[in-house]
Amino acid sequence: MERLRVAWPTRDDVHRFHVGRTADGSTTYLVAWDGDEPLGVGVLNWTGPVGARARAAHPDVVELNHLQVRAGSRGRGVGSALIGAAEQAVRDRGLDRLAVGIADDNPDAERLYRRLGYAATGVWDVTEYAWTDDRGVRREERERHQLLVKRLHLFVVSVTLRNTAGDLLLVRKRGTDRFMLPGGKVEPGETHVAAAVREVAEEVGLDLSPGSVGLLGRWSAGAANEPGMVITSDVFTAPLPGEPAASAEIEELRWLPIDPSIDHAADPSLSPMLTEHVIAVLLAGQGGGRQPHHPGANPA
Ligand SMILES: CC(C)(COP(=O)(O)OP(=O)(O)OC[C@H]1O[C@@H](n2cnc3c(N)ncnc32)[C@H](O)[C@@H]1OP(=O)(O)O)[C@@H](O)C(=O)NCCC(=O)NCCS
Incomplete structure (x- = not known):
């Protein structure tokens, strides 16, 4: 983890937070490396979707959250590779469905997921969270997102x-x-x-x-x-x-x-x-x- 934190510093120390959450086995933190350089990350939630409505409607899917590719490395297949690794990890456990939550203001990511075979479920959740932007300003977000599911x-x-x-x-x-x-x-x-x-x-x-x-x-x-x-x-x-x-x-x-x-x-x-x-x-x-x-x- 230290290698990751040094090579990809984040204001809220998100890598430490996500790695910490893997301790009880409920999540896996996926990191895409190019040699010593981390290019992207994602969190696999083995216990089902985070959103309450998504969880109620699809309790037995695994959910991929917090997928993020570093700004300079986007559009080169890193995101697709992380999604592919997530799918393989799900299959390796004998499970057959992976879900993602797509914000209604993120049509680019939605296009990527749809191309990879993820289908709309019509189940929407709203989450509120705080984060620190590149200038150090604390931001409160309210995000509406739909669950997309793919059978693997x-x-x-x-x-x-x-x-x-x-x-x-x-x-x-x-x-x-x-x-x-x-x-x-x-x-x-x-x-x-x-x-x-x-x-x-x-x-x-x-x-x-x-x-x-x-x-x-x-x-x-x-x-x-x-x-x-x-x-x-x-x-x-x-x-x-x-x-x-x-x-x-x-x-x-x-x-x-x-x-x-x-x-x-x-x-x-x-x-x-x-x-x-x-x-x-x-x-x-x-x-x-x-x-x-x-x-x-x-x-x-
Ligand atoms: C969405 C994201 C993870 C995709 O990773 P990536 O490595 O750029 O994806 P790939 O190279 O495998 O695929 C490219 C596709 O990603 C999508 N995409 C989304 N945001 C993009 C961006 N800023 N630059 C390039 N492609 C982007 C496009 O649909 C593109 O497909 P296209 O050929 O139809 O335009 C990445 O762009 C990212 O980190 N975005 C910000 C965080 C985010 O939106 N996460 C998704 C939360 S569900």
């Missing part, structure tokens, strides 16, 4: 379906750039297999027989279309029961050859789940890239 982790199910050539069926949702396996969220009361069957019917118009659906594995990877979001998926496999057709929110289908001579990792149009896990498992399963035999997989 999502569980989904997805399905690998392959044609007679062994190519893998991928979908691209409307308004997005990346291709992924057909699939989606599990609805309350639904089994994972039932969710997989429903999602395939909704997205590509195919009726899978639940008995033909087997689990390939469960993996986690960065979400294809949402920055900072991690997806965990049960990936199922099933024989292709017919000719798929893009429906619901699917704009485009694609058949991806599963061939070891193709560098799929270099294809930016594929989801991380595909390039980091699924394709490698399919390649290993077909033993050096020979096309697998799929009984009953030929729709024609």
